[in-house]
Amino acid sequence: xxxxxxxxxxxxxxxxxxxxxxxxxxxxxxxxxxxxxxxxxxxxxxxxxxxxxxxxxxxxxxxxxxxxxxxxxxxxxxxxxxxxxxxxxxxxxxxxxxxxxxxxxxxxxxxxxxxxxxxxxxxxxxxxxxxxxxxxxxxxxxxxxxxxxxxxxxxxxxxxxxxxxxxxxxxxxxxxxxxxxxx
Numbered sequence: 118x119x120x121x122x123x124x125x126x127x128x129x130x131x132x133x134x135x136x137x138x139x140x141x142x143x144x145x146x147x148x149x150x151x152x153x154x155x156x157x158x159x160x161x162x163x164x165x166x167x168x169x170x171x172x173x174x175x176x177x178x179x180x181x182x183x184x185x186x187x188x189x190x191x192x193x194x195x196x197x198x199x200x201x202x203x204x205x206x207x208x209x210x211x212x213x214x215x216x217x218x219x220x221x222x223x224x225x226x227x228x229x230x231x232x233x234x235x236x237x238x239x240x241x242x243x244x245x246x247x248x249x250x251x252x253x254x255x256x257x258x259x260x261x262x263x264x265x266x267x268x269x270x271x272x273x274x275x276x277x278x279x280x281x282x283x284x285x286x287x288x289x290x291x292x293x294x295x296x297x298x299x300x
Contacts (some may be wrong), residue, residue: 142267143271153206153298158203162198166195167193167203173188173189174272174274176269183232190272200266202265205297206260213262213298214300216295219236219237219251220238222234222291223285233270233273235268243259
């Protein structure tokens with residue numbers, strides 16, 4: 118009887134097992150777009166600004182169209198200004214986000230402790246002007262977008278002003294940083 122039981126048990130262990138299977142197709146897509154590139158960078162320049170000791174100082178504006186307005190600073194603009202600008206090449210219709218810091222600092226080429234503050238940085242793209250706040254603004258790309266940049270330079274009273282070349286490229290200077298990203 119023992120042999121029969123072993124034979125019966127062995128038969129069950131050798132029986133084929135039942136399996137179940139299913140198949141699924143996963144669809145795949147990819148969106149190809151032109152890489153984003155920034156080119157034609159032109160640095161912002163307030164031009165030559167002349168002062169005398171009686172000038173009160175204050176805010177001098179450089180529009181993103183290149184217009185220099187000295188306001189009531191007493192300073193005189195003796196050469197034309199140049200707005201900053203750059204071009205963005207991207208895929209037409211893509212949403213681009215531009216963000217930039219809201220201030221900068223220009224230092225004297227021979228004395229980095231002499232500082233001029235740059236604020237109210239703004240830029241224009243496709244006819245719309247935005248203020249740099251550190252938070253991005255979005256726009257629809259046209260393929261090659263030109264961004265022009267302006268801002269306000271705080272100049273000291275003539276009694277404490279120091280002659281020289283002031284730039285964000287000098288030691289201690291703080292440039293305006295722009296970031297452009299696809300959304």
